[in-house]
Structures are given as structure tokens and as C-alpha cells.
Amino acid sequence: MSGFEPKIVVFACNWCSYAGIDLAGTSRIEYPPNVSVVRVMCSSRVTPEMVLKALQRGADGVLITGCHPGDCHYITGNYNTLRRYYLLKRILNELGLGERVHLEWISASEGERFAKVAHEFVERIRKLGPLRIEEV
């Protein structure tokens, strides 16, 4: 598709995913530049409102990242994230937006994997086309 470059907002926990995304940088593993990262201490800090806000204000997709199950720096935070994600996903599916929000576990050593995930997610959103929520 020519012309359309989706805007992606990523939420990343400080301990695993943000460190993993940093590692992609240190290792110079490239991914599309339309992916911007918001740092939080734990993925469980991310509220559904934040995800909806991103979509409402112009993001075409939202990627939530956190530590792998069992690896959460705060013991159980990522399990909260998972539960909340599935609830949010049900609502988003009703609105036809389910495909635009994705949860992925990225560890501090998975820089390469983050780049791959970012590529794939951008591709997926590119296929879906722009969101243009204000026009809906």
C-alpha cells in the first residue's frame, strides 16, 4: 500500500520490554520509525483509557508489551495486564477495533524479537488501513 504509514503507540514496562527495545537499539536492529514507545514501570499501569485515548487521538494501532509470565519485576503485574487486555479486546472487537490492539511479552534480552514484532504489527495495521476515528 502506498502512502499510508500507520502510527503505532507502544506501551513498554521499564524492566523487561523497555530494556528489550533498548537492546534492539544497541544492537542496531531496525524497525519502522512510525513506532513510538511510552515507558511505564509495569504494563499493569496501562489503563484501557490510555489505549482508547491513543486510538482516538490518531494512532492506528497500539502495542502493549510486558515481561513474560512468571518474569514480572512486580511478581504478578503482567497477569493483571493480561486479564485487562482480554476484557478490553472484547469491547474493541465489538467496535471492530480488536485487530488494532495487541499484547506481546518482550523480555530484556529480546531486542531482535521486538523488532520482528514491530515489523509484523506495522504490516498488520498497514493492511487494515488508517483508523480515522474522527470520521466514524
Added chain:
Amino acid sequence: MVDEVRIGVYICHCGKNIGGVISPKRVAEHVSRFPNVVVASDYLYMCSSPGQALIEEDIRKHNLNRVIVAACSPRMHEPTFQAAVARGGLNPYLLEMVNIREHATWVHEHEPEEAERKVIGLIRAAVERARHLYPLEVAKFPVVKSVLVIGGGIAGIRASLDLAKAGFKVYLVERKQSIGGRMAQLDKTFPTLDCSQCILTPMMVDVANHPNIELIAYSEVEEIDGRPGDFKVKIKMKPRYVDWDKCTGCGTCVEKCPWRVPSEFDEGLGYRKAIYFEFPQAIPRRPVIDPEHCLYLTKGICRVCERFCPVGAIMFEDKPRYVEVNVGAIIVATGYDLYDMTKLHEYGYGRYRNVITGMQLERLSSAGGPTGGRITTIEYERGRFKPGKTPKTVALILCAGSRDERHVRYCCRIGCMAALKHAYYIAHALPDSKIIICYTDIRAFGKGFEEFYQRIRSLPNVYFIRGRPMEIIENKDGSLTFDVYDSNINRMIRVTADLVVLETALVPPKGFEELRQKLKISCDPGGFGLELHPKLKPVETTVDGIYLAGFIQGPKDIPDTVAHAGAAAAAAASFLAKGYVESTPYLATVDEDICSGCALCVSVCPYDAISIVVKDGKRVAQVDSVKCKGCGACAGTCPSGAMQQHYFTDRQIMAEVAALAEGVVA
């Protein structure tokens, strides 16, 4: 926010790391037009003294009350710039860092225009967010001046001794009956050919005798609670069936026990008793009964040990016991395991009796081993090992499981040198034998390694083949035949050997994954503990006060392990000696006017830090700032927005998210 927000934005070139991809000057010009931005400058190295001084001066000159530094990851230099902001007279939490290196110029090098656009977008989001920042305070907590060391191999021993000598109380937990670890199993060490036990056992004795070290052998870490500087660790002491306080270590029980069990220490080649010491120089010299093999504990007969024990120390009714220790820091020194060689089906380990591991060869070569130090082929008589004949040809296969995408991708870092040492053992003990080394590359990188390599290479009966063997076939007489393609001479070579030694891949030990999750530290793709920085913080982890020592951080030989363990001890000592830890300022906080006391936050808090209290007849949440560790799960759950997290409030994150979603509009 009554006062006018006055923001200074500083864009770092980081030499060419940022400045080589985008134009920081152009970015500075662009962002200077953003609302509330009073000053925007670029500088070659913001983290340098003049760079930091620029911020300090500007805070005073322009009366700034927010500072944004767009440079490397906050995980790198946030503390540097917080300190600079504090020196300029501002609260350090009025700083906002924008990661334009790891998250932009390093990953979008080939799309410089897009990278610059992204950088401007990230800074715009930071400006929006910075408007909502407010000053924060950190609390200080005292540290408990003691250390837990997990694992009693050479790394744990060295770290324990260093810390004990510095005056700290050390609890050394060892899973096995004795400390000593892998090094105790080795015959000699490369490249100097020191006798491994001779250099190790004096240190083991020092551990036993040091008044500051409490050795907790035959025990495992069960639970870890608390916080850096004040960990509470529950340790499970496995049932020993011997009262170690009464026991004198005379060894009569071991001598009299009628039941023989394959010895783990001898890698299954030798035998130990059902009541046993790990090895003769075991420390502590107190035996344990193996409940899976003891005749009395399995079949209810025997009790010979009890009969002969002169002090009545045998206690068959022993149960696991639990002790809790309170420590300020933890050192993880759990070492390694051998990769399971039966997974390399083509080499027939476990099926062919004369295919053994390098560690088994160490035991065969050891004077204290099952053959008394004679290197022989492997025979079994009625299922029991017995020394076979003297091998005429021995093949050593390097990288068995290592550097192999089907098994272990990384290099074990000691296999090459171990193989050269093994060639020496065989050449020295059996001068008439022929030794064939099948290698991938010989990595002789350490001090004295190349010299040792040349020495072995010059031996007349040692042959080097550059290639990985194909399938091994067992011949009727127990010898083994395989083909290997030598890529140095481009020729297929058929090898027949009486003994094949696999220089095995090395992996994190069994149980490390569970321990790692209890400690809340990260791991690398190989499953080893992840250091905080690959170059500059090789012993630190993502958890303050928890350090890695030795092989568990990644493959290491003995000198590197000892150096690493010393570094871990030094890092732990400086953490403890400071006397206090600072709490995170990113704590949860409640707006009691909005809070309805629904207690959803209570249910998600992993630390029991939130309780519901009644204030003026109204139920409200209350945060215990000592227990809170600042994850923000409560704030993420609160339906009304009453619960917030400092530095990560809804308002701050929402402002950032909205700006990023909008992209660069100006």
C-alpha cells in the same frame, strides 16, 4: 499548577550516534517553538561536564522549572541528568528524558528524515508530559548488613570469603551435601595444570572456619520476600537423617553402609553409599542419607549406620526444616550443568558405553576417582561400572551440543581448553596412545591459552581434525567408528577409537529458572542470569542488591569466574556499606476525595501495600509507602482515577500518549 511552566529542552548529539543521523540543531530550532519551551539547545555530549553545566546554568538564567533531555535511554543516563538538575536547584523529578538514540537514531539509521520526524514527535510528547510533572521526594531505608550467597562452588566460595573478610555476615546456601561445586570434580585446571582440589580445598576450609560465614549445606532457597537492603529469605534444609550437631564426621556409618549407589560426584562411574559424603574432602564433613536408596527408608530393613554410629546421630525420622534469614544483598552463584548428551542422538551417549563426557574423563583421570586415576575404557559387570582396558585411540569431540542451532547456540567458552587439557591427561598417562581432536575452531583466547594450545599441538601423538563427526557406530568390541569431514584438507576421514569423549555444551543448572523467578531477575536467551549492562554492569541485575557471580551470568572459565565473583562481592559490599537504600519515588498515592473505598486496588497489589481505612466516616484506600514498590498496578486498576502513581499519573501518561498519537503536527 499556578506557576508558569518554563521548559528547557536539550538535544544531545552523542557524537555521531545521534548527530550522524539527524540534525540536533534543526530539531532544537523546531522544538523551541513548542508552547512553554523557553530554551532549546543542542550539544555534542550532554552527559559531559560542560553539557551538564549548560543545564545547570540555564535553570538559573532562564528560571526553568522543567528540563527535558533528549539523548540516550533513561536506563543509561537518567541519574546523571537528575543530579545535574538537582545541582541547578530543581527537584530531580522535574526532569524528563527522551530516548532518541536507542529508540530512534540507532534503529532508523537508514531513514534519517523519518528518524528526525520521530524525534520531534517524541520531544513534543515529552513537552506535553513535562507540563504535568511535580516535585517528588525519596525516602531512605536502612540496610541489613548481611549477605546470602546461593551456591557453594568456586564463585560462591570466593564471594563469601571476600565479604566475610570485609566484616559482613554471610549465609552460604549449598544444595548438595558439600561445597566445592564443579571445580572439586576436576583433576587439573588449564592451562597451568594446577591440581584442582589442591587449590580449591584450602578455600573450602577457610569457608568452614570463618566466623562470619554460616554455611547452610544440603539446603535450598524456598522463598524470597522483602526489598533490596532487607530481604527475608526462607531456606529449606532438606532432611539429612543425621543430627549434624551430634555427628563428629568419623565416617563409620559410610564405611558400614551396605548399599552402593552410582555417585553423582563421579558422574555415574563410581559408587557412593546410601549414607554418604559428596567426596572425601567434603565440607561440612557431615554425611547425609539418600532417602531414595537407603534400605531402611525404602524397605524398612538394615539400620546398620544407626547401630555403628558411636554418638547416636542417626535420626531416620528427620523432616525438612525451614530457617529464615534476613539479608541486605543476595549473590547468585549457582554455576552450570552439563547439557543432556542423550539429546545428541547421533553420538550415542547413554547407548554406547565408551562414549563419555569430558567431566567423566575428569573423574577417570582423578586419583580420587573410580579408577584411581587410570584412564580406561568403560566396562559394566552386572550393571556396575568397572575399569576396562587401556585405550589405544581416544577421540575428543568438541562443541558437543554447543554452537548448534538444534541444541545450544552459544559457545561454552571452556570446551576447547578443556579438550586440550584432556589430550594432555591422555598423552601424559598413556604415551603410546593416539589422540584425535575433532574441533570446530580452537578458541584459545585467555592468558597462557595460546601457549598451551601450541604445546598440545606439538605433541607427536595428538591429531587435529577440523570438523564435526557424523553418526557414531559402535563396533562389536565396544570401540567406536565415525566419519568426519576435515575442512582443512577437504577430505573425509574415518576414525575408530576405543573411547570417545564429548566436550559437552554447558547450560544453567536445573532449578535455576524457578530460583530466577523467585529472585525476579531476568535471563538471556540461553537461560543465564541477565546482567544489568553487558559491558559496565556485569554483576548487577535489574533488582538492586542482587548480584550474579560466575558461570550463571554466562559461560566462564575458573579465572574469569573468580574475578567475576570478586566483583560481585565488591558490588554487594558497596551496596551494604552505604548503610541505606533509597526507595523509589514512583509510589502510589490516593486522592481521598475521589476514592470510594471499592478496594479493587487492594486486590491487585502484589505487596499488600494497600489497605482500606475509615476516615471521617468514609472508606478510603491507604498506601503503605514502605511496602509500595511503585509498579502502578493499583493506579491502572482504579476505576475512578483516585489512585495515582507519582511520575506516572494518568494526566502525565495521557498527555504523552495523545501527543504521540497525534504525531508531529506543528
